[in-house]
Structure formats: C-alpha cells, structure tokens
Amino acid sequence: MREVEAIIERYGAKRRHVIAILQDIQTQFHYLPREALLEVAARVRIPLIDLYSIATFYNCFSLVPRGEHVIRVCLGTACHLKGGTRLVEALERELGVREGEMTPDGQFSFETVRCVGACALAPLVLIDGRYYPKMKQRKLTQVLARLRRARPPAEVTQ
Amino acid sequence: MKIRTLEQLKALQGELRAARDHKPCVRVCGGTGCRARGSEEVLARFTTLLQEAGLAEAVDLRFTGCHGLCERGPLVSLAPEGIFYQGVEADDVRAIVMETLARGVVIERLLAQDPVTGKRVRREQEIPFYRRQHRLVLRFNGVIDPTDIREYIAFGGYHALGMVLTRLTPDEVIEIIERSGLRGRGGAGFPTGKKWRLARAAPGSRKYVICNGDEGDPGAFMDRSVLEGNPHSVIEGMIIGAYAVGAAQGIIYVREEYPLAVRTLEIALAQARDYGFLGEEIFGSAFSFDMEIVRGAGAFVAGEETALIAAVEGKVSEPRQRPPYPVHRGVWGHPTVINNVETWANVPVIIERGPEWFASLGTATSKGTKIFSLVGKVANTGLVEIPMGMTLRELIEEIGGGAPPPREIKAVQIGGPSGGCLPKTLFDLPIDYESLTEAGAMMGSGGLIVMDDRTCMVDVARYFMDFLRDESCGKCLPCREGTNRMYELLTAICEGRATESDLELLEELAQVVRETSLCGLGQTAPNPVLTTLRYFRSEYEAHIRERRCPAGVCKALIRYVINAERCTGCLACLSPCPQQAIRGQLKQPHVIDQERCIKCGICHEVCQFEAVEIV
Amino acid sequence: MTRLYINGIEVDLEEGTTLLEAVEHLGIEIPTLCFHPGLSAYGACRLCVVELGDGRLVSACTYPVQEGLQVRTHSPRVLRARRMLIELLLSICPGSKRLQDLAAEHQVERVRFSVRDERCILCGLCVRMCAEQMMAHAIGFVNRGYRRRITTPFDLTSDVCRRCGGCLYICPVCELRCQGPEAPSVVCGSCMTPAPTCPPVYEDLACYMGAAGECGTCVRGPRTPDRRSPDFTRRRESV
Structure with a gap:
C-alpha cells in the first residue's frame, strides 16, 4: 500500500x-x-x-471501517450528569445500532467518547468533528434527520 | 532571529511592547468552548468589519486561549478599557466595532450581570467569577495569541530561562524549586524539587524530561487550556527543568483528543527553535536541548507515569512495578523526570518572582495556585485558578455561582475517577493536598464536578466504575476484575436487585482493590465507591431497602407521570414520544401509559410547564 | 548486601533479589500464579502480595529487596486480600483444580460474585512463554480492561505458531479441570477436605496436547460458549 x-x-x-x-x-x-x-x-x-x-x-484505533458520518457522544462526567446516557439510548433507538457499530447502509457510525474536555458544553455530541453543545434528545433527532436528507457531496470528477 | 543574550531578549521585549501598548486590542476567545459556540465566526466578522471601518491598522485583533468563563461564550474582551463582553454572536460584531471601538459606547446587553445586585458590570475583574481568582499560570490565557511567540516575549516570556541559563547553576535552580514548595499538579502532589534532585543525582549520561499532557480525567480540561492558550510557558518550564536535571531531550505527551493543543504546540516548538530557545547552546550557554511531541492514542491509564513511558516507547500502555522509579529508570531505561502540564507552567513564574513570593501563596504544605475545571450542575462552568487553601464553598458558591435555582448543590466530585465525592457538609474544607486526601478524595489534576439533588450518588459511583473497568489496562487482577465486579454490584443496586450483603461485599472488594492493585489507577479506583458509601450511605440503602432512587435518576426505580394540575394540554409531548405512550387531547391533561413507557425522558425534556414529574 | 526483615527474621541478600526470592530463601511459602522462574516476572495476579512496614501491599515477585525493609508474608491484611483475590479468580475460572486447591488452602468457602467461566485468568504466562522461551510471539493480549483476552492476531491461526504446546504446558488453570459438583457456591466441596481435590486418577494425566478431549477430563467442566464466537462477545458486552 x-x-x-x-x-x-x-x-x-x-x-x-x-x-x-x-x-x-x-x-x-x-x-x-x-x-x-x-x-x-x-x-x-x-x-x-x-x-x-x-x-x-488504544481508543483511537478501529479495526473496522467507519460510516460516512461519525457520531460521537461524549460520556465525560459532566456530560453523564447532564444526560449523556439518554442521548446514547436515543441514538440506539434512532439508528437501530449499538454503540461502536455502523448502520447497515454505511451512513452513520456511532461511538462514545470519554470526555473531550469541553465540559462547559455538556451534554456534548460530536458529529464529523463538529461540536454540538448542550444537546437534547429532540435536537439530536432533528440533526440526524437533516443529515439523512442531505445528499452525500457530489463526487469531483475530472 | 536567534536570541543569544538576556539583553537581546529585553531589547526585543521593549520593541514589541512599544509597538502594541498604545493600541486598543480586541481579544476573541479561541478556547474550545467558545469555538464550539462560534467564536471563529466572530473573529472572521471582526476582521472584515475592522477593515471596512478602516480600523484594521489602529486596532489589534487577537484570537487567544481560553478566558475561562466557558458557560457564557463566545467571550470578547477589549483592551485597554478591559470591557468584557459575553455571549457575543457574529451579528453583534458590527455593534461592537461601530459603537464601542469607534465611539467608545459600551453595549449594555453584552455585559455580564452581577447575580446579587442585578447590575451590569463592565470589567472582567468586577465579575464574581473572576474576582476571587488568582490567575498565575493562566495570567496570559485570554490575553496573548498562543500562535505567536512574540506575544509571549512581549509579556516577559523566556526571561526566566535567560536568567537561569546565564546566572544560575543547575543545583541553584533545583534549590529554588525546592524552596518554593511546588508540588506535582497531576494528582499525587510529589514535591517537584525533590523529583528533580533525584533525577539529577541518578547515574547516567542521557536523561529525559517529559510533560504529561495525557489529561484523561473526564470532566477536566485545565491542561488542555494551558497548552492551547499559553504553550510557551510549558516549554519554557521544561527547558529550565532539563537544564536543572541535565537532560538533553524532552517529550511532550498530549492526547490526540486535543487536536488544537497538538497544533498549537507544533507551532510553538517551531517558533522556539527559530528564536534559539531550543537547540544548540541556548542563550549562548553550553546547554543544548530539544523536544518533540508524542500524541497519545487514547488511554486513561497512560497518565500513570510508568504506563506513559511504555506508550512513549511505542508499546501498549501497561504500568509496571515501582521501584525502580522513572527518575532512576525511565524512558528506554534512562533517568526521566515526568511532570504534568500545570507543574511545568509554574516553573517560569517561580524563577521570575522568586520562591519566597510563590511560597507565600497557599497553605503550609500546599503552595501556589491550582487550576480547576469547574463543571457539572453549577451556574458558571469554566476554568478557574485559585490560591491553594481557598475553601470548596468559596470556589463553588462564590466563583461558581452555586446551582441554578431551584436546584440545590449536594456534593462535589474532585480528582476524577481517582478522586471522591465530598458532601456539602465538608464544603468548608480548604483546598490543599492533605485535606482532600484525608476526606477520601484527592486533588487529582483538578477536575471539579458539582452535583445537585438530581444527581444519584450510586449512579455516579457506577459511572466511574464503568469508566474504570474499561480504562483499566487489564494487567492486574484486582483492577481488571475488581472494577468489573464493583460495576456489576453497583448496577444491581441501581436496578433495585441488590441486598444488604451485596453492599458489604462491595465495601470488602473496594478495600482489596485499593490495597493490592499494581498501579495508581487501580489503587485509587475504589475511591468513588468508598467516598459515596462513606458520605451518602443512605442513598445506597434507599435503593436496596426501599427500591427507590431518591434523586430520581436510576431508570429501573423511577416512573414518569404527568401532573394533571400543571399540564396545560398543549400536546407538545405527544409526537416526540418514541413509544406513543402519551395520550391526551388539546387542553386536557395528558396521561402516560406506564406499560409502554421506556423512561427515555423526552417528555420531561420538552415540557415547558414542568408538568412531567419523576416519581 | 542488603539487609531486610521478613516476618521479623533478619536476612542479608544480594541487591537485585526480589522479595519472592527472599521469602523462598527462608523457606516461607506464599502462593503465586503468574510467576514462573523461567520467565520474566509480571506482577499481574497479585496473589504473592506481602505487607511492607509502611502498610503497603506489594507483589513479592516484582519488588526488589531494599535496605531495612520490613516484610510480613502472612499478616491479617495480606491473608484477607489473598482470599478476596482467590474468590475473584474462582468466579471467572471455577473449573480449575489449582484455584480450587488454593481456595481450600485459604479457607475460601464461597464465591459471592456471579460466575462467568472464562477458563482463563489472564495471568499471561502463556504469552511470556511464547515470546521469551519459544521466541514465537504468536499470541498476546488484545483489548484492555474487562474486555482483555489472549489470542492470535485477528483471531486467526497464527503463521508463526509452531504448535509447540508451551502455552498449554505453562497454563495454571487448564492443566486439570476440577470435577466438583456444580454447586451454587462454585467452591468444589471436596476441596474443603485435606484430601486431593480430584480423584487421584487425574493426578498424572498430563495430556496437554494430542490426547486432549479423548479421555474427557478437560471437557467435562461447566459448559460455556467458545470465547471467540460472536455469541460470546455479545454476551460479555451486555453484562
């Protein structure tokens, strides 16, 4: 390679x-x-x-490919206290996969992370590296719906 | 340009000050919290609008490190007046440029409000959150641009290094650090000067200094903020330490989860090399030193020093028996000094202002200041630096602003997974190494998580065990299997399946895990369990005897019901319910079908009238 | 020479000696599981913990002798800790005769944890045997924490394994399977007597490799799914 x-x-x-x-x-x-x-x-x-x-x-390695969008729910202490676990459950319901898995269509990978050091923003969700502060279950479903609707970016062809 | 002498450095500093001191300066917070809330857009807007207004030359614009008050970001401060704006959005920038910068008019709505008087306050120092702090390590955070070494130099940066290399012997440096009483800020509080002396005395021609930036405690971001906001203070401290112990190589170990810190450090190292602070014959002395960054790949245990050494060597991060200690046998078998980020950042300050001055801050055994990340159920979450010896109450209630009403603070968790939960009755405890350890917690690296009456202490203990059974390296039996079994027992308690004898077993097991584990991770792992048992035993008993979760957190023991008197019949909770478990008609009180309810809590979250209650 | 005190007995030993060697030098017996004189010390099972003068419990197999050290090998704290460690070991490996014998010796009379037969205590002897004595590096630890296990890369038959059987030879738990009753307590009743745990006929069994399974000794233990099957992984994660 x-x-x-x-x-x-x-x-x-x-x-x-x-x-x-x-x-x-x-x-x-x-x-x-x-x-x-x-x-x-x-x-x-x-x-x-x-x-x-x-x-x-080590946490940062994965032996299986990841989906198009990587959703990471922070489960640091502050996020846990402010409902991070509920977000995990909401995602499991919404996506039909468990933490650490990828949706069958390859669109979403769903992971949890132990604190990214942005505790003032708890509960925090990271989608494709972008921070979504003070997340709520309802808001999360809306973001997911938006991502699902958005077409994948067009391939650049020459 | 390379700086060779102290005079050269001072001349450059004077030059830089002259060029900037007369100018007004806009400082936009570039900490992670503010970035997540859009401070990058704010910065971009400032750039365009200052240009448009023809102020680009007359006003300095800087993207700084974390200002601390993350709760109210994005934060913008204006020098020299010291006006402090919070919650600034990109659309507010035009007003700031046109009103404040051009005409000197303060925008009231962007100012902080004093929680007691309700009055708007203009300056950072007038805000209660900042008033009681003593910002020593963080003194330039929020002031300087961390990607520009000249900013650090302008504020006296690398002056301490110059003095050390041109006027002091290594032994004198160690003596200064010993006299200052500085102790490790990473957790256990080992005297830094003593560690350096041991490493200096250790036989071996090759020695290393390492900065431990593997800030793995969930709920802590002090080191992150220092590295992102003022990387040169850490680098300068390390060079001084290397000179003192006789090391030619340094390593900064940073978590990969902190990409911004890694990037800022890379820039800082390159600039320090350009100015001759790293490399051959620094400050014209015979001392040569350089360092590199090693990115951590994600393992809490790597914060333990022998595990960190394994990671640096390219192995699985497994701790080993101490002795031999790293000061005798560290990286690749060479004597190694490992200090954490905040410890290193304290070093230049001590040299600059003298050990006596430093030792005058704090308590008899704990000197100087300590940075805490104050998070959880508290009004002002953020980054604070206080003199040692301040009481928990002052920190949580005065600086942190207490819990947002109607909630009440019940406990505080200090020291991350290795620390403990202290109840409100102990809030008059002074913050120093000994007092906290005696109470069953520990200073740790400085994560401080505030918990209110809606926090279940059994659930908190279970959370930490879940964290630890996963983050344990798994090498030794008591830590691997012990944390796993404690998690199982705590889960049974949370689910109302446990008996009194399970509680006894939990205590017995916690004791053995503490006594027999190989490394610090395992030895401190039971602390969350032991402290919650010690101070909140009644909550455990309620779960076991009455099958009740007093805080209303443990799912198996709670129900959601709608208070018919409060419910306005607005239908808002009907459609979000994933189970269609809520029935009701417009303007009629709704009812939750308990058979279908999965206790996800969405209805509780969306209800505007607090009609959904947890029983 | 380094002078230290073991259970009050003064002893002079060369620097670099471990506490375990020191203790054995005096003829005092302490239990070990993850230690083997032919392999590097690892300090993982913690059974050999001893109490130092300052109250710390440390593993004797990895701790070097130090001048003036006070060591207690059978203090009440040490014994209490060992009992809990044995209880933990039995809860993940109830079918091991070695562990059942240890339990009997230490008066461990019950296992209060829910039993999960892993058939492995992760002592790492096989890993060190494979790497240090056989120079094969075919097996190792994967994952961490409670998910840790021992396997080959990608769980596939290893190219570098020479089928030497060293791993089976050295394993402290798969040598003899205890045939005790499957009592809810998991502690095999016969171990509570001074008589050998299992019928003497198994004493010389030693069928580590080829004949395994033919006599049935090693497969008659409690049945659990294979560690590598997806079923097993899922079950573990749902715990």
Missing part, C-alpha cells in the same frame, strides 16, 4: 514510532486495514501480535 509506505517513511521504521504510524494510517483510512498492519509489522520488524495488541488497546 503506497500510502502506508509514505507514512512509514515520514517517521522512520522504528519501534518507538509505531503508534504515530498507526495514528496516521487511522486518519488516512478512518480505520486500520489488515494489510496495513501486516505491512507495518514487516517494515518495522515487530511481531504482528504486538501491533495487534496496540491496535486493540
């Missing part, structure tokens, strides 16, 4: 850089493809199992 090759080049094929390398692969592909892990293991010369342990240990 050319992209993986380039990422490894950027840091150097050293053990101490594997987490950074995986982070960049995650950013590029939105998940860690198996071939990418195999390639990193071979290039950095570390046992595949060590890489697999790292990939499953």
